Amino acid sequence: MSHLDHGRLPAGYTAYVNRKVYFILGLLLFTIFLLVTAISVGAVHVPVGEVVRALTGMPTEARAQVIIYNIRLPHALAALLAGSGLAAAGAAMQSILRNPLGSPFTLGLSQAGAFGAAFAVMLLDAGTMQSTQVSAVTIANPYLTTLSAFLACVLTSLIIVAIARIRGASPEVMVLSGVALGALFSAGTMFLQYFADDVQLAAMVFWTFGDVGRAGWREVGFMAAAVAAAVIYFVFNRWNYNAIDAGDETARSLGVQVERVRMAGMIIASLVTAFIVSFLGVIGFVGLICPHIVRRIIGDDHRFVLPASCLTGAVLLLASDTAARLMLAPHVLPVAVLTAFLGAPAFLYLLIQRRSR
Amino acid sequence: MLAVKDIRIGYKGGGLVLDDLEFNLGRGQLLAVLGPNGVGKTTLLRCINAMIKPWAGSVLVEDASVFHMTAAEIAKYLGYVAQRNEAGRMTAFDAVLLGRKPHLRWRVSREDLTKVSAVLHHLGLEHLALRHIDEMSGGELQKVCIARALVQEPQVLLLDEPTSSLDLKNQLDILGTIRRVAKQHGIAAVMTMHDLNLALRFADRFLFLKHGRVFACGRPDQVTAEMVQAVYDVQVDVLHHDGQVVVVPAANASTSAKRYSDRP
Numbered sequence: 138m139s140h141l142d143h144g145r146l147p148a149g150y151t152a153y154v155n156r157k158v159y160f161i162l163g164l165l166l167f168t169i170f171l172l173v174t175a176i177s178v179g180a181v182h183v184p185v186g187e188v189v190r191a192l193t194g195m196p197t198e199a200r201a202q203v204i205i206y207n208i209r210l211p212h213a214l215a216a217l218l219a220g221s222g223l224a225a226a227g228a229a230m231q232s233i234l235r236n237p238l239g240s241p242f243t244l245g246l247s248q249a250g251a252f253g254a255a256f257a258v259m260l261l262d263a264g265t266m267q268s269t270q271v272s273a274v275t276i277a278n279p280y281l282t283t284l285s286a287f288l289a290c291v292l293t294s295l296i297i298v299a300i301a302r303i304r305g306a307s308p309e310v311m312v313l314s315g316v317a318l319g320a321l322f323s324a325g326t327m328f329l330q331y332f333a334d335d336v337q338l339a340a341m342v343f344w345t346f347g348d349v350g351r352a353g354w355r356e357v358g359f360m361a362a363a364v365a366a367a368v369i370y371f372v373f374n375r376w377n378y379n380a381i382d383a384g385d386e387t388a389r390s391l392g393v394q395v396e397r398v399r400m401a402g403m404i405i406a407s408l409v410t411a412f413i414v415s416f417l418g419v420i421g422f423v424g425l426i427c428p429h430i431v432r433r434i435i436g437d438d439h440r441f442v443l444p445a446s447c448l449t450g451a452v453l454l455l456a457s458d459t460a461a462r463l464m465l466a467p468h469v470l471p472v473a474v475l476t477a478f479l480g481a482p483a484f485l486y487l488l489i490q491r492r493s494r
Numbered sequence: 495m496l497a498v499k500d501i502r503i504g505y506k507g508g509g510l511v512l513d514d515l516e517f518n519l520g521r522g523q524l525l526a527v528l529g530p531n532g533v534g535k536t537t538l539l540r541c542i543n544a545m546i547k548p549w550a551g552s553v554l555v556e557d558a559s560v561f562h563m564t565a566a567e568i569a570k571y572l573g574y575v576a577q578r579n580e581a582g583r584m585t586a587f588d589a590v591l592l593g594r595k596p597h598l599r600w601r602v603s604r605e606d607l608t609k610v611s612a613v614l615h616h617l618g619l620e621h622l623a624l625r626h627i628d629e630m631s632g633g634e635l636q637k638v639c640i641a642r643a644l645v646q647e648p649q650v651l652l653l654d655e656p657t658s659s660l661d662l663k664n665q666l667d668i669l670g671t672i673r674r675v676a677k678q679h680g681i682a683a684v685m686t687m688h689d690l691n692l693a694l695r696f697a698d699r700f701l702f703l704k705h706g707r708v709f710a711c712g713r714p715d716q717v718t719a720e721m722v723q724a725v726y727d728v729q730v731d732v733l734h735h736d737g738q739v740v741v742v743p744a745a746n747a748s749t750s751a752k753r754y755s756d757r758p
Contacts, residue, residue: 383589386576391646437583
């Protein structure tokens with residue numbers, strides 16, 4: 138079709154694309170600003186100048202350096218990474234499952250993680266109660282709990298993969314399997330909680346409160362590798378997700394191997410979520426709402442939705458965590474409470490605004 | 495251009511859906527595949543597009559078997575417009591750009607953008623380029639989907655009931671567009687349809703399916719009332735009006751089901 142070589146780009150298209158690019162760049166700048174602010178504020182105020190000097194490798198005051206490198210920077214990076222990973226996984230899952238309620242937790246991963254943690258607390262003796270300055274309860278053996286939660290998440294993913302291989306990788310099969318497994322793991326957790334003593338019960342419930350403060354540099358390193366790999370994979374598949382959004386048949390006719398893309402996307406989203414959940418506990422809402430906030434503003438094109446969702450997730454979790462640290466200092470609120478408090482009104486505003494157009 | 499040979503398709507555990515199906519289609523020709531619901535029209539299109547692998551037989555495009563091609567290669571030869579098209583929040587331009595997927599590399603090239611613009615211009619859709627497809631009417635969305643299939647630069651265009659749920663003006667508009675594009679660019683088009691009159695007006699050839707087999711095939715002027723009656727089990731009259739073939743239900747039209755229910 139040689140006539141196709143002579144087309145003229147519609148007026149306004151370049152500006153339309155640029156608006157999306159500027160939105161993403163704006164989000165990036167805001168994320169950097171928020172990162173510096175989050176490191177600066179807290180029980181001990183570290184001047185922004187010190188933070189910038191520390192982050193750029195310039196010499197800083199010893200006390201500030203300790204606060205920044207040992208406490209606040211890993212804390213903030215954990216929030217950035219977890220927010221990005223959960224939001225990217227959510228954006229991919231909503232496309233893969235063709236379901237607006239798709240999120241990293243649609244497949245029952247949060248319930249599986251909670252069960253894994255409860256299992257470790259009760260049966261592997263990982264749960265004893267301690268008092269610290271900032272929190273009433275800590276888990277005695279975090280590594281065992283993390284490992285157990287991670288294995289439970291991976292087990293869930295493998296069961297869904299096995300079911301999908303038997304029954305076909307349709308969104309309905311995946312979502313319903315996730316709901317069933319979620320119910321199963323919730324029942325398992327309740328069973329354990331019923332027989333747990335007070336200390337174990339407190340440790341189990343405490344674990345489900347997602348908290349980015351649990352991450353040290355080692356956890357941040359693991360999460361960085363997992364989130365980076367997942368985001369690269371999702372971005373690599375951006376056109377596949379756009380094609381699946383147009384319908385499975387259309388996607389197949391465009392050369393997309395729909396079942397394979399769906400299955401692989403589900404596995405990657407599950408794994409990255411498993412890393413985050415097992416290190417930090419359950420942080421819901423970010424993966425569900427951030428992609429929707431982004432879609433409402435810049436549309437459904439995954440070339441833009443994926444990077445923008447990552448940044449929105451990072452901003453929401455970092456802002457929530459900072460607020461959680463400051464609101465009732467020295468006590469730290471569970472970040473999951475704040476993500477909903479900050480994200481839900483923003484999302485509802487966008488929802489109403491679009492309706493009223 | 496397109497050769498479908500001895501196709502036999504069945505579902506696991508079920509009976510045969512299509513059997514002994516064979517036809518050829520040349521450049522620029524339009525074939526209307528007709529028959530009652532459930533006879534296997536959509537299955538035939540999916541088989542041609544290699545979405546379903548037949549038990550036996552072959553589908554050749556330019557003498558190359560589609561069953562030996564990768565998914566991306568098939569997408570360069572065959573464009574497919576599905577019966578149901580989902581509309582996300584995306585401009586028509588980006589929705590059509592998706593059709594370049596089989597040709598895309600990491601970045602969208604200037605060439606890809608140029609081709610999308612050209613297809614939109616060719617189908618008279620330039621004014622819709624920056625409109626979101628989730629705000630479009632059924633007719634507009636269908637044209638965008640056809641544009642998306644055309645920008646794949648296919649040799650063969652497959653359309654599954656392209657005019658279902660459209661009003662008369664849009665039906666004529668869409669079929670006219672398909673015919674014009676097919677003729678101008680030598681694309682072979684296979685359309686499944688329910689409206690016999692539109693099919694016979696716009697297609698070069700018809701193919702009636704009955705019980706999964708080719709019951710009759712030919713030019714529109716070769717359609718007879720007996721053929722239609724045998725395929726659809728409805729009494730009809732075939733009229734010739736202004737050089738066109740028109741199928742109308744007979745004044746005393748009744749189906750066999752009706753006749754049986756009338757029995758005492």
